[in-house]
Amino acid sequence: MRTRTMLAAIGIALSSPSASLAQSVARPITSAARERISVVVEGKGPDVILIPGLASSREIWSGLADKLKQTHRLHLVQIAGFAGTPAVANPGNRVAAPSAEAIAAYIRRERIKAPVIIGHSLGGEVALMLGARHPGEIGRLLIADALPFYSLLFSPTATVAAVTPRAVAFRDAMMATPTDQANAMQSAVIDRLVKTEVARPAVIAAGVHSDRKTVADATYELMTADLRSELKRITAPVEVIYAYDKLYGVPPASIDTTFQNAYASTPQVRFKRIDDSFHFVMLDQPNTFERAVIEFVDLRTPVPTNR
16 A cells, blocks of 8 residues: 555646646746746745645645744745646756756755755655755755655665666656546545545645646656665755555555665664655644654754764
8 A cells, every 4th residue: 555655646647737827926036947946935034945746736835834934934845837837848857856956046046054955755855856966055854755766666676777667658658648537537646645535625636737747757757766875965964754554554664664774875864654644744644744844943853873
C-alpha cells in the first residue's frame, strides 16, 4: 500500500489543461524566475520558504501558514503550471531543478538570509536541490514525505538506468490519456493520498487544473533524479517528516528503514514519523505536523550529526 500510495502521488499527474487562475496577490520577482515560480509573502520575522508538491497549490500550506505568519515572514511559492497557474512556454522537460534555481535567484534578489525551506513531495526534492546546490544560502531544511530518489519505491536497489524506460512509458501514458478519463481518475488517486475526506476536493481541483505537460515532465524528473549522492553537500540541519498508516500493509519499521537508508549520507538529519496519515500529512494530521514544523523552525532541539 505504501508503494501504491506514493506512486499515486506521482500518478496525480493524470491531469488536464485548464485556464490559469489569477495570481494578483503574488509578489513580483525577477524575469528569469517569473516563468518558473510566483511568490506570495505574508507576515514578519525570520524567513520561511514553503514549496508545495506535484500538481499542488500553495494553499496546501494555509493551516500551517496561519500559525507561522504570526512570528515569521513566509514566502509561499507556487510552481508554474500547477494548480491553474500558467505553464512555462519553453520548459525544457524539467520542473524541479529549474524551480530550485528560480527560488535560489529569488533568495539572492530579496537578500534573504539563511531561510528555513519547507517542501512537500516534489517540493521536498526542490528543497534538497537548494540545500545541496546552494548550501551557503540555506538555513534549515524540512522535508515532508519526500525521498531523494522516488524510484526507491519501486525497489530499494533501483537505479536511474533501470527506471528510465518505465519513467518514459509513464510520461507518455499521461500525455495520451483522454481528458475525461484523466479527470475521472483524480478522485481515485486522491483517496490514496489524502485520508481526510473533507480535505480531498481542494487537492483534486489543484490536480485537475494543472497543466498536463508540466506534470508529466515533473513526474519523469521525479522518477529519474537520484539526489542521494548530493546529500553530503548539504550543510544545513535537515528534518524529514514522513507519513505512515496501517493501511499501507507493511510494518512501520519498514517505512522507517526506507527513509533512513535514503538519507544516510545527509550530514545532519533527524526523522519524525507521523502515524494515521497518508501522503498529505499536513491535511491528515495538521496539529501534529504543525507542532513538528514549529519546533524545527524554532530549532528548540539540536539536529544530530549523521556521522
